[in-house]
Amino acid sequence: MKRFILIQLVLGLFLGMGQLSAQDEPPTIKVQKVAEDVYLYSYNIHNSLFVVANDTVLVTDPQNTDSAQRYLEEIRKITQAPVRYMVYSHRHGDHISGGDQFGSGFTTIGHVNMQGKLGPTSYGERLPLDMSFSDKLSVFLGDLEVQLIYPGPNESDDNIIVFIPDRKVAFQVDTVGVRRLPWRVFSGGKPSNWRDALKILADLEFDVLAPGHGVVGGKEHVVEYIEYIEDLINAVRERMDRGESLEQIQESLQLPEYADWIFYEQFLKMNIEAVHKEFSEAR
Ligand SMILES: [Zn+2]
Structure with a gap:
């Protein structure tokens, strides 16, 4: 029993150290312009697409609480335009948590199958959907169309393609x-x-194929x-x-x-x- 406690203690120390160093290590942040008006934001190994056009910003996947803060900071280096839309690629917590860090005034959009399955995760808060669709939905940033397409069940039963026809960019996560x-x-x-x-x-x-990883x-x-x-x-x-x-x-x-x-x-x-x-x- 004593030995067991000791092992636990040592293990706990190691785990604690691991957590500490992980927290001290700043995440790797990158923003790439993949086409006119279209950017890919990376936080360590996770990627999210965002679109800036006609004084409007559409973001996808906030990822997690810390990532979302940095994501918004990166967007603000490019534009002061308001974030009007937050599109969820699919419901998995590591991709779509932390949306609350963007404040308010935007519409969350996702596939209808994630309706009622959101809420908090260990990565942060998954905001509920304001708007959902089953097959296809077009969102317009002025005259720039962003198509959201559900191609049937794949990596999950709510995982969608974000397609910008005029920029010839497609974003899909995990599939x-x-x-x-x-x-x-x-x-x-x-x-x-x-x-x-x-x-x-x-x-x-x-x-351009912009993947989630x-x-x-x-x-x-x-x-x-x-x-x-x-x-x-x-x-x-x-x-x-x-x-x-x-x-x-x-x-x-x-x-x-x-x-x-x-x-x-x-x-x-x-x-x-x-x-x-x-x-x-x-x-
Ligand atoms: Zn996934």
Whole structure:
């Protein structure tokens, strides 16, 4: 018992130290202009898109309390125009908490499926929606149109595309990235749903892909992401048809074409598991 307490004490000390140093370490903040009027704000590994046009600001994802404060500071270096719209990419707390730091006077917008599922998280407050939609909604900053498109269930059942046709920019969070594997077991989503949603994204006319994590890319990165999911599904199903177990598939299956993608080593086995689960259930 004594030993247990001692271990706890030492562990607590270490954890405490970890927290201290994490707090002392300032976050990495970056703002990139990805097209005329369109910017990508990064706080450590999280990205949010914002649009400044015709004396109006539209922001997406405040992320968390600390991030939201810095986000607003960065916007104020560019414009004094009021923030009129706050668009939520999807309901996950690490992306859309902290909106209260923007004050008031703006309209929160998100997919109807997040209605009633918001509220506080460990990252801060997720403000309730003022406006929701099920398929598509256009928001106008003067004459600049920002389209919000729900491509069907993907990483979550409320994850949308933010598309600015006149600037040829598309922003999507968590469902796509530049040369990186889907998160763990596809975040619990169905791989075939991700693929189908990404096909809707790929059909839009854009040049700049702004993802919620990682570097900015282009249409080609959406296309190769779809190819990855298709290659994965085909390879897993082929082995399932041969009667191989999940463990056997995880042991033997490699997709060397994608070996240099981020998370390949960490997540390939979990990605396989997600496909196996979907197509076992489908039988
Ligand atoms: Zn997410």
